Amino acid sequence: MVATRRTRKRKNSPGEPSTQSSSSSTQASKKMKVEQQKGQQSKGKGKDREDDMTEEDLVNIQAANDEQEDEEDDIEEDDEEEDDAIDWENIQLPLRFENQDSIKEDIDADTLTVYNDVEIVMKTPRVVLKESNWEKAYQRNLRQWMHHSHVVLLIAHYKLRNEWCLNANMKNVCLSVIPDNCMRLLAKDSSESALKTGIKWLVKWWQEFFVLTGPGLLTKPYLEVENHYNGFKTLKEWIDSHQSDQNGDYIEDLEAFMQLLVSKAGTRDTSAEVFAAILRACGCDVRLVASLQPLPYKIPPSTTSKTAAEDPPQETTEDSSNKPIFKYRAPTKAYVDPNVQLKEAKAKPPTVWCEVYCTDSKRWMTIDPIRGHIDKPTLMEPATLNRTNHISFVLAFDNQNKVTDVTRRYTSNIDKAMRLRDRPLTRREKEGGMKPWSETMLARVCHKKITERDRLEYEEMEKQQSRQVMPSAIGAFKNHPLYALERHLLKYEVLHPKEPVLGSIRGEKIYPRSNVKTVNTAVNFRKQGKQIKTGEQPIKMVNANVFTIEKKRLQEQAKQDGYPLSVACYGEWQTEPYIPPPVINGKLPKNEYGSIDLFTPNMLPQGAAHIPIKGIGKLARKLGIDYADAVVDFDFVKMRAVPVTDGIIVIEQEKWLLLEAWDEHEQAEAIKAIAKQEKDVYIRWRKLIKSLLIKARVDRAYEPQNNVDKWENFNSNKGGEADVRGGGFLPESDQEDN
DNA sequence: GTGCAGTAATCGCCTTTGTGAAAC
DNA sequence: GGTTTCACTTTGGCGATTACTGCA
Numbered sequence: 001m002v003a004t005r006r007t008r009k010r011k012n013s014p015g016e017p018s019t020q021s022s023s024s025s026t027q028a029s030k031k032m033k034v035e036q037q038k039g040q041q042s043k044g045k046g047k048d049r050e051d052d053m054t055e056e057d058l059v060n061i062q063a064a065n066d067e068q069e070d071e072e073d074d075i076e077e078d079d080e081e082e083d084d085a086i087d088w089e090n091i092q093l094p095l096r097f098e099n100q101d102s103i104k105e106d107i108d109a110d111t112l113t114v115y116n117d118v119e120i121v122m123k124t125p126r127v128v129l130k131e132s133n134w135e136k137a138y139q140r141n142l143r144q145w146m147h148h149s150h151v152v153l154l155i156a157h158y159k160l161r162n163e164w165c166l167n168a169n170m171k172n173v174c175l176s177v178i179p180d181n182c183m184r185l186l187a188k189d190s191s192e193s194a195l196k197t198g199i200k201w202l203v204k205w206w207q208e209f210f211v212l213t214g215p216g217l218l219t220k221p222y223l224e225v226e227n228h229y230n231g232f233k234t235l236k237e238w239i240d241s242h243q244s245d246q247n248g249d250y251i252e253d254l255e256a257f258m259q260l261l262v263s264k265a266g267t268r269d270t271s272a273e274v275f276a277a278i279l280r281a282c283g284c285d286v287r288l289v290a291s292l293q294p295l296p297y298k299i300p301p302s303t304t305s306k307t308a309a310e311d312p313p314q315e316t317t318e319d320s321s322n323k324p325i326f327k328y329r330a331p332t333k334a335y336v337d338p339n340v341q342l343k344e345a346k347a348k349p350p351t352v353w354c355e356v357y358c359t360d361s362k363r364w365m366t367i368d369p370i371r372g373h374i375d376k377p378t379l380m381e382p383a384t385l386n387r388t389n390h391i392s393f394v395l396a397f398d399n400q401n402k403v404t405d406v407t408r409r410y411t412s413n414i415d416k417a418m419r420l421r422d423r424p425l426t427r428r429e430k431e432g433g434m435k436p437w438s439e440t441m442l443a444r445v446c447h448k449k450i451t452e453r454d455r456l457e458y459e460e461m462e463k464q465q466s467r468q469v470m471p472s473a474i475g476a477f478k479n480h481p482l483y484a485l486e487r488h489l490l491k492y493e494v495l496h497p498k499e500p501v502l503g504s505i506r507g508e509k510i511y512p513r514s515n516v517k518t519v520n521t522a523v524n525f526r527k528q529g530k531q532i533k534t535g536e537q538p539i540k541m542v543n544a545n546v547f548t549i550e551k552k553r554l555q556e557q558a559k560q561d562g563y564p565l566s567v568a569c570y571g572e573w574q575t576e577p578y579i580p581p582p583v584i585n586g587k588l589p590k591n592e593y594g595s596i597d598l599f600t601p602n603m604l605p606q607g608a609a610h611i612p613i614k615g616i617g618k619l620a621r622k623l624g625i626d627y628a629d630a631v632v633d634f635d636f637v638k639m640r641a642v643p644v645t646d647g648i649i650v651i652e653q654e655k656w657l658l659l660e661a662w663d664e665h666e667q668a669e670a671i672k673a674i675a676k677q678e679k680d681v682y683i684r685w686r687k688l689i690k691s692l693l694i695k696a697r698v699d700r701a702y703e704p705q706n707n708v709d710k711w712e713n714f715n716s717n718k719g720g721e722a723d724v725r726g727g728g729f730l731p732e733s734d735q736e737d738n
Numbered sequence: 739g740t741g742c743a744g745t746a747a748t749c750g751c752c753t754t755t756g757t758g759a760a761a762c
Numbered sequence: 763g764g765t766t767t768c769a770c771t772t773t774g775g776c777g778a779t780t781a782c783t784g785c786a
Contacts, residue, residue: 473741491777523754545752546775593755634754637771641754
């Protein structure tokens with residue numbers, strides 16, 4: 001849409017558009033009106049252009065305020081002066097101007113472009129401000145909260161499903177469909193081989209009996225879920241969409257669950273769940289095992305999400321109806337029946353399966369009723385590159401609906417599983433004794449009564465975890481609990497001592513992890529109440545962290561001098577407890593700032609005493625007692641380190657004198673406070689009594705009976721002049737006073 | 739198929755001795 | 763007018779970690 005606009009070029013910078021804050025939109029429309037009217041007046045040059053007046057101009061005219069007329073006169077004068085500068089040109093208008101109803105609404109939201117003195121509301125891209133740290137932290141917390149909530153809800157979900165599998169009616173329905181021969185095989189004897197044979201037949205029958213419609217619950221990238229949820233306005237809308245989604249694994253109630261068994265079709269998850277009920281109906285001790293697929297708590301790097309969005313879906317059976325069509329969705333990938341694909345022996349592992357307890361071997365056997373694997377727990381671990389199935393929480397729900405964490409049985413990388421469970425605690429959180437959320441949550445969810453069976457299972461999983469052989473890939477040495485390579489040492493880590501060498505990989509020596517030691521700067525050790533032994537040489541030099549303005553200056557200086565600003569690091573074995581200089585001749589050993597560092601109690605100088613009372617320094621000064629502020633920590637404000645003090649340090653002999661004086665001072669302060677309080681009480685009472693007296697006087701003057709009488713007096717005087725002074729409304733006494 | 743270097747993104751750690759205005 | 767208290771502030775660089783790509 002192109003419109004011809006009357007514009008006036010600025011004398012100093014012709015044709016150069018400038019912008020103005022959108023908050024001035026009202027003013028803008030007023031000016032627009034003025035401009036339009038000027039256009040009508042200046043017929044010589046503007047007449048032929050008037051016909052080209054756009055809809056927005058008309059709207060802006062309507063929106064103009066009459067109060068602007070005074071301003072208009074002033075502008076008219078200017079207009080005459082600048083008439084020669086008027087110019088016309090064609091400009092491209094945004095499409096939305098075609099709908100004039102929307103203009104008013106949009107005016108505030110859009111950017112005003114001042115083109116000379118004609119202001120055009122244009123749809124311009126907003127300036128994307130850098131996300132603040134607060135916003136980032138909020139989003140991070142939100143993601144974490146969603147992750148936690150999702151884990152809890154998934155546990156509740158599987159507890160409910162397991163409860164359905166335990167239901168007596170469900171058992172009856174199961175018994176009505178199980179072939180007799182399978183029942184007979186399972187009831188034969190309790191040996192492991194007999195149990196396996198029985199289950200094998202049952203699984204074979206089940207694979208043919210139950211038709212798979214989709215994969216069930218899978219992990220979805222955070223951004224995909226966020227977009228998905230944003231698409232619904234209400235919770236009901238969302239629930240409705242899931243009820244109609246065949247792969248969403250939504251089952252309304254137990255009846256619907258039983259109906260799926262009767263109709264012989266459902267998702268992969270449902271199949272495994274119903275199979276647990278089938279096994280229970282056959283008299284087996286069964287656990288329903290679920291590998292929870294919660295919403296991740298962290299967003300992967302954008303490259304990840306980008307490629308994830310462009311890659312073909314991992315599970316070809318996933319519903320694609322609501323997804324955008326990408327280039328790759330060409331006929332290269334033909335539709336594969338989930339009932340065929342998911343049941344293949346080499347198919348990707350499911351997220352729900354079963355465990356059957358064998359009383360003979362006293363252990364739990366893994367049953368994958370989907371792919372038909374029996375007692376093969378290692379096959380339940382998804383590939384590292386599988387984006388829709390991650391192992392973090394593998395929970396088993398038994399026939400009493402008790403929960404057991406069996407993750408270690410199903411993953412070769414328990415560290416990764418732990419990382420996926422929860423955000424790692426920060427150093428401060430660990431120091432503060434905080435426990436990971438998942439640990440606390442599982443302690444509440446999992447059953448606490450440990451039986452002999454549980455103990456054996458725990459030991460078996462422990463053994464499995466400790467069976468770790470020396471890695472054959474360099475990358476696998478990173479964070480390995482037993483072995484370490486020099487290349488993977490962190491900034492504040494060294495190998496001490498550099499022996500024994502346990503082996504080598506591609507020419508690199510392998511050291512025991514126990515030889516990896518953390519080092520620290522002398523300043524950091526001082527904060528721990530330690531000092532570097534005399535004559536010790538730094539074991540490592542690291543780049544200094546530049547945080548404070550002073551450090552920044554030093555760094556700049558170092559840069560100019562042509563060397564990096566580095567700092568010496570020492571190992572713990574190179575330190576000894578810090579011994580502060582003692583009090584000599586009653587003189588406190590203050591530092592250059594007039595304070596004493598007291599990061600740990602052992603930093604208190606011999607012969608001195610610490611009094612951790614706020615404000616006591618003032619009293620000490622009053623009494624002429626020498627003291628130093630006790631610096632216990634640092635705060636960092638505006639790129640500056642600010643010492644945090646906790647009371648004062650005085651020489652030991654003066655401690656009690658000062659404390660006695662402090663007691664007296666406190667008592668005197670208390671007496672003062674009581675006196676002040678009493679005074680305040682008297683003032684309040686006085687105020688209250690005065691208020692009550694005034695109220696009583698007002699009530700007396702305006703009480704209803706009095707008012708009726710006065711109103712009657714007023715009406716009787718209607719013919720003549722009313723007593724404006726109040727017609728006697730004021731009490732007589734007051735009138736007299738007046 | 740596997741290992742590895744490089745890359746990009748996220749996120750937490752580190753930092754070590756003020757300042758100005760308002761209230762008292 | 764001197765002293766004390768309080769609010770100010772979410773910086774910014776770096777390293778660890780992770781997941782991916784591309785190459786050997």
